[in-house]
Amino acid sequence: MSIGKRGTRPAVTALGFLAPALSLYLLFEIVPLVGTLAISLFDWEGYSVGSMRFVGLGNYAAVFRDPVFWKALGHNGLLLAGMVVLQSGLGLAMALLLETNVPAGSFFRALFFLPSVISVIVLGVVLSIVLSPSFGAAGAALDALHLSWLKADWLGSPQVAIWSVMLIQTVLGFGLAMFLFVAALKAIPDELYEAALSDGASKLRRVWHVTLPLVSEMAVVVTVVACINSLKTFGLVYSLTRGGPDNGTVVLPLWAYLQAFSYNRFGYGCAISTVLLALTLIVAGLQFRLGGYGRRSW
Amino acid sequence: MFRLSWFGKVAILALFAVVVCVQMYPLVWMTISSLRPTQDIMTNVLGLPRGMYLGNFAQVFGAGGFGLVVANSVVVTAAATLGVLICAALAAYAFARFDFRHREYLFAFMLIGLAVGPEAIIIPLFKLEGMLGIEDTRLGLVLAYMAWTPFGVLVLRTAFSTVPRELIDAARMDGCSELGIFWRVTLPLARPALGTVGLFIAVWVWNDFVLPMVLLRSTDKFTIPKALLLYQTSYSTDFGVICAGLTVGALPLILIYCVSQKHFVRGLTAGAIKT
Numbered sequence: 001m002s003i004g005k006r007g008t009r010p011a012v013t014a015l016g017f018l019a020p021a022l023s024l025y026l027l028f029e030i031v032p033l034v035g036t037l038a039i040s041l042f043d044w045e046g047y048s049v050g051s052m053r054f055v056g057l058g059n060y061a062a063v064f065r066d067p068v069f070w071k072a073l074g075h076n077g078l079l080l081a082g083m084v085v086l087q088s089g090l091g092l093a094m095a096l097l098l099e100t101n102v103p104a105g106s107f108f109r110a111l112f113f114l115p116s117v118i119s120v121i122v123l124g125v126v127l128s129i130v131l132s133p134s135f136g137a138a139g140a141a142l143d144a145l146h147l148s149w150l151k152a153d154w155l156g157s158p159q160v161a162i163w164s165v166m167l168i169q170t171v172l173g174f175g176l177a178m179f180l181f182v183a184a185l186k187a188i189p190d191e192l193y194e195a196a197l198s199d200g201a202s203k204l205r206r207v208w209h210v211t212l213p214l215v216s217e218m219a220v221v222v223t224v225v226a227c228i229n230s231l232k233t234f235g236l237v238y239s240l241t242r243g244g245p246d247n248g249t250v251v252l253p254l255w256a257y258l259q260a261f262s263y264n265r266f267g268y269g270c271a272i273s274t275v276l277l278a279l280t281l282i283v284a285g286l287q288f289r290l291g292g293y294g295r296r297s298w
Numbered sequence: 299m300f301r302l303s304w305f306g307k308v309a310i311l312a313l314f315a316v317v318v319c320v321q322m323y324p325l326v327w328m329t330i331s332s333l334r335p336t337q338d339i340m341t342n343v344l345g346l347p348r349g350m351y352l353g354n355f356a357q358v359f360g361a362g363g364f365g366l367v368v369a370n371s372v373v374v375t376a377a378a379t380l381g382v383l384i385c386a387a388l389a390a391y392a393f394a395r396f397d398f399r400h401r402e403y404l405f406a407f408m409l410i411g412l413a414v415g416p417e418a419i420i421i422p423l424f425k426l427e428g429m430l431g432i433e434d435t436r437l438g439l440v441l442a443y444m445a446w447t448p449f450g451v452l453v454l455r456t457a458f459s460t461v462p463r464e465l466i467d468a469a470r471m472d473g474c475s476e477l478g479i480f481w482r483v484t485l486p487l488a489r490p491a492l493g494t495v496g497l498f499i500a501v502w503v504w505n506d507f508v509l510p511m512v513l514l515r516s517t518d519k520f521t522i523p524k525a526l527l528l529y530q531t532s533y534s535t536d537f538g539v540i541c542a543g544l545t546v547g548a549l550p551l552i553l554i555y556c557v558s559q560k561h562f563v564r565g566l567t568a569g570a571i572k573t
Contacts, residue, residue, distance in 0.1 A: 013476055014396035021389035021408075021447045028423065028445035029411045035422025046425070094317070097310050100302050108314045110559055115321055117555045117562070119505035121523040122548045125530050126328045129537055137327045140343045171320055179566050232415040235507050239527060253417035260421045261512065269421050277418045284413030 036277060040270035046260065052267075059271035068247050069272060072255040075162050076279075079251070080230040082166035083173070088222045090170060091177025092215070096207065098178070099185045109182065113175030123172055124239025131155050131164065155241050158248035165237060165249055173229075177222045184218035185211065227283045231276060252276045325548065332541040339537050354542035358529070364543055366518055367525040371504060374436055374521055378443035379500045383492060386450025391480050393451065394458035395466075405455075411448040416508045424512045434515045442513065443503050450495040453565070457491035458484055494565040497558055501551060522547045 043053040098105045130137045131154045139151050154164040196206045234253040243250040260269030333347035358364045432438030469479050507523035533539045
């Protein structure tokens with residue numbers, strides 16, 4: 001391994017290079033991270049530090065008695081299942097179809113990923129208008145296609161809204177899983193298929209016995225990324241429904257945000273954030289052990 | 299690789315077309331509606347623009363103050379991206395080129411930030427910026443974004459470690475300082491990776507709504523996502539105006555995506571897979 005300039009210890013030079021990134025990372029990522037844990041032990045309305053009252057695990061006791069917290073946790077769980085099963089499944093299906101000699105494949109592949117580049121706020125705000133029951137363009141389009149029976153109050157009904165969020169995430173966000181699976185599929189050597197073909201295996205058998213085992217490693221990565229991203233669902237829900245109707249789409253980050261910034265319950269909000277952090281780190285730790293690193297959501 | 303019959307091709311293309319329609323429909327509707335007076339949208343929500351009506355854009359940039367908002371987003375995104383690139387490149391160089399104690403632990407420590415999103419730490423971050431006296435400022439926003447270095451450190455470390463040893467040794471023999479090797483040898487060779495990281499950071503910052511939502515109060519400091527949420531309520535029935543704002547917010551990203559797709563693909567796989 002290399003050394004720094006003669007006379008300087010490599011560790012000192014290395015620290016010089018690390019200093020800017022490390023100091024900002026410590027100040028604006030690690031300090032707030034530790035702060036979340038610390039504040040969660042206090043009853044605090046968020047104004048002066050002097051008004052903080054230590055309550056130990058009191059906030060957690062209250063959080064676990066809070067029906068909306070369980071609702072939010074359930075919604076996060078539902079969206080997690082949706083992202084792992086529906087979104088990743090659609091991504092895999094599309095990746096498999098794209099790996100055929102279908103014409104214009106790279107064009108469609110690029111198009112499928114396009115919504116993932118756009119801000120979830122843009123998508124959420126436009127969908128909140130498009131899916132509105134009275135004047136929404138989605139309803140009008142279904143009428144025009146003689147599919148009026150499909151119409152519903154997608155975002156306005158407490159029973160339906162969370163499923164709408166799940167479907168929106170599935171359709172708009174499968175591009176990431178698709179790209180990752182495409183990368184895995186491209187890495188499979190053609191000889192394997194040719195060998196299977198010469199053994200007389202049918203197309204479906206080839207997918208089942210050759211392709212799927214070889215993408216299973218990537219499937220682990222996709223699953224973990226989906227888990228982490230589902231826990232981060234915030235902007236889409238906020239812009240679509242603000243968590244409503246009747247907390248019908250509330251999720252953990254949103255509930256923590258509302259507690260702190262709408263109800264001035266900073267300690268309580270931090271306790272919810274801590275639960276969220278714990279769930280995230282469990283998933284991330286799992287991924288670390290399995291060999292992939294996480295990434296920020298879009 | 300699978301060969302398809304013509305029937306298979308048609309079936310798959312038809313399926314793709316349906317998926318694209320469902321996916322793109324809101325974005326297409328938004329763009330079309332931005333060019334129609336709200337009155338027209340109300341009477342026929344699926345209609346097409348009659349000529350080039352730019353009144354919505356005039357209103358969102360005029361009364362809506364969107365010009366300043368766009369300028370804020372541009373300034374914040376540019377400053378944060380540059381800042382992250384510099385910090386991440388320096389740190390990645392240390393991880394790639396130096397052998398020091400606990401290096402891998404420190405590296406793993408920096409990767410925590412990849413899993414922990416801003417939404418989980420915004421409450422203390424808000425108080426922290428208040429204590430530092432930088433809440434409700436663009437500087438405070440940029441500094442908070444400059445903590446988003448882990449992705450860059452991860453990608454650039456790999457890129458830097460592929461720079462041939464001989465080049466670095468030669469530069470050192472010629473009397474190049476460590477900073478000189480970093481700047482004149484390593485960075486130019488890692489230009490594609492720097493491009494990928496810069497692109498990703500820029501997109502994340504441009505699209506981020508969590509930090510502006512918590513850290514900004516004054517409308518003259520708002521970035522695009524925060525302003526769009528404001529318009530969603532303040533122009534709640536004026537769809538044309540909202541669509542104009544949404545279109546302006548989405549357009550730069552669509553254009554960038556179209557010209558730099560390769561970078562996106564490379565960054566996606568680099569970020570999700572251990573490299």
